[in-house]
Amino acid sequence: xxxxxxxxxxxxxxxxxxxxxxxxxxxxxxxxxxxxxxxxxxxxxxxxxxxxxxxxxxxxxxxxxxxxxxxxxxxxxxxxxxxxxxxxxxxxxxxxxxxxxxxxxxxxxxxxxxxxxxxxxxxxxxxxxxxxxxxxxxxxxxxxxxxxxxxxxxxxxxxxxxxxxxxxxxxxxxxxxx
Numbered sequence: 001x002x003x004x005x006x007x008x009x010x011x012x013x014x015x016x017x018x019x020x021x022x023x024x025x026x027x028x029x030x031x032x033x034x035x036x037x038x039x040x041x042x043x044x045x046x047x048x049x050x051x052x053x054x055x056x057x058x059x060x061x062x063x064x065x066x067x068x069x070x071x072x073x074x075x076x077x078x079x080x081x082x083x084x085x086x087x088x089x090x091x092x093x094x095x096x097x098x099x100x101x102x103x104x105x106x107x108x109x110x111x112x113x114x115x116x117x118x119x120x121x122x123x124x125x126x127x128x129x130x131x132x133x134x135x136x137x138x139x140x141x142x143x144x145x146x147x148x149x150x151x152x153x154x155x156x157x158x159x160x161x162x163x164x165x166x167x168x169x170x171x172x173x174x175x176x177x178x
Contacts, residue, residue, distance in 0.1 A: 059146030066139025116158035
């Protein structure tokens, strides 16, 4: 056969039986992996967000079920802890369901860094104010302890999102990605 000629196959021929394409060597690609990002669900960042949400929820429940010694201090603690819990939950859902791939107009690592920066400062202030007004009430002290634990976990997340949202150049300077 020359280069330009090709055999013509018809449906009447019995000698040709089409074979299905071979399966991919390592299973389906990452695009067809499904709705949930299993890789993120098993990552340290996911575990850190879950630990933050659990500690904020426990702190909120402890403070809510205790006898308050100062209404304004503990209502501020509750508002900050619930708002922080909701925002961490939103970021968790954004990353677990890959929303960041659909909404590319937002720099998600930078938005997460700003959330942790503001939320951690407000949570730290709320914990200090609540600790100063607890007067050794066990439920209030427990709530404050879980609040400080959540603050520490938020600082860890802030540091990790800072490392992701900043590109370290060879000169040692950091350039924010917006």
